[in-house]
Amino acid sequence: MSSLSSLLTPTRTKIFLAVSLVVTWSIASILPHYTPTIQAHFRSRLDGALQKIPSIKVDWSVAADEDPRDAYNSAKVALLIEPRPLPGLVPLILHMISVVPPDWRFLFIGSEKSVIGVGRAYATKHQQVIGKLDLMVLPEPWEIDSKEAVYRMMTDIRFYDEFLPGVEWILKYEADSILCANSGTSLNEWLDWSWVGAPRTENDQYAGNGGLSLRRVSAIKQVLGFQARFNDTEPEDEWFGKRVVLLPGHKVAAGVEEALAVEDVYFENAMGYHVRNGGGQDISDSVWKSPDRRKEIFEYCPELTMIMDMKLERERCPGDNGQG
Numbered sequence: 230m231s232s233l234s235s236l237l238t239p240t241r242t243k244i245f246l247a248v249s250l251v252v253t254w255s256i257a258s259i260l261p262h263y264t265p266t267i268q269a270h271f272r273s274r275l276d277g278a279l280q281k282i283p284s285i286k287v288d289w290s291v292a293a294d295e296d297p298r299d300a301y302n303s304a305k306v307a308l309l310i311e312p313r314p315l316p317g318l319v320p321l322i323l324h325m326i327s328v329v330p331p332d333w334r335f336l337f338i339g340s341e342k343s344v345i346g347v348g349r350a351y352a353t354k355h356q357q358v359i360g361k362l363d364l365m366v367l368p369e370p371w372e373i374d375s376k377e378a379v380y381r382m383m384t385d386i387r388f389y390d391e392f393l394p395g396v397e398w399i400l401k402y403e404a405d406s407i408l409c410a411n412s413g414t415s416l417n418e419w420l421d422w423s424w425v426g427a428p429r430t431e432n433d434q435y436a437g438n439g440g441l442s443l444r445r446v447s448a449i450k451q452v453l454g455f456q457a458r459f460n461d462t463e464p465e466d467e468w469f470g471k472r473v474v475l476l477p478g479h480k481v482a483a484g485v486e487e488a489l490a491v492e493d494v495y496f497e498n499a500m501g502y503h504v505r506n507g508g509g510q511d512i513s514d515s516v517w518k519s520p521d522r523r524k525e526i527f528e529y530c531p532e533l534t535m536i537m538d539m540k541l542e543r544e545r546c547p548g549d550n551g552q553g
Contacts, residue, residue, distance in 0.1 A: 278365045297360025302332040304397040312340040312373050319350045328408045330417050335362045380465040384458040399444045406441035408501040409530035423448035424473050425482035427492035436482040439466025440503035441490040507538045
């Protein structure tokens with residue numbers, strides 16, 4: 230009886246062992262659910278960042294239990310990041326939607342002001358209702374209020390895991406870039422490539438200027454899996470370029486013949502144009518200085534007038550030679 234009493238008598242050691250067993254069993258029960266919990270956290274942050282689909286009157290019915298986004302390929306996303314509430318954002322997005330193959334979805338990431346500006350148009354509300362377009366304001370601590378902030382975001386693997394889950398191809402375009410409707414090439418013809426954009430020179434070994442570029446997320450994640458960009462260094466497209474070209478098994482555009490867009494080097498029948506800051510002092514003379522070349526470009530891609538800071542020919546000063 231005394232031995233039984235000693236067994237039942239609580240001691241510090243027995244209490245410690247009992248607590249240890251409870252903690253061990255608790256951890257063991259949590260581990261199988263750890264990954265789904267993380268995934269649910271990512272999904273919650275994504276859903277929180279996405280703007281709610283607007284309530285507007287449409288001429289067709291959308292089933293309450295169906296997600297209209299399921300009608301598109303979730304692996305293909307055209308991405309525009311712009312914190313400024315620019316007046317040309319809505320026309321640009323709608324134009325790109327009409328030119329990009331119909332299985333692609335569109336994502337606009339902006340500030341509160343720029344998202345409100347884009348979201349108030351009936352045409353963009355329509356695109357949201359049919360699942361084609363999402364508008365997103367990123368939660369803290371993410372920032373997009375400067376180029377460096379965007380560079381940091383685009384070189385952070387968490388951005389892709391949290392806000393672009395399941396995406397494999399990104400068409401990244403900016404407020405000063407556009408695809409040309411007269412192009413005879415489909416964006417889907419480039420899906421075998423890991424990175425393609427605009428060349429800086431005719432023989433550029435990496436034609437990947439990022440203002441209008443197609444990127445493969447698996448290649449991006451492969452780079453970010455073993456290297457990290459230092460803050461306040463080179464732009465994200467240049468940083469990726471030096472690394473993606475070295476990845477075995479990945480196709481990266483080089484030179485003019487493999488380029489997607491025109492920026493500093495002109496070539497005929499480009500899929501699109503990136504005009505830095507909409508023109509001004511930053512554009513390339515080799516592309517834009519000649520009046521005949523400009524005429525040729527605008528006849529092929531008249532939608533460039535949507536994104537360029539332009540003036541009428543009759544506004545030129547007397548004696549202007551037209552070279553610019």
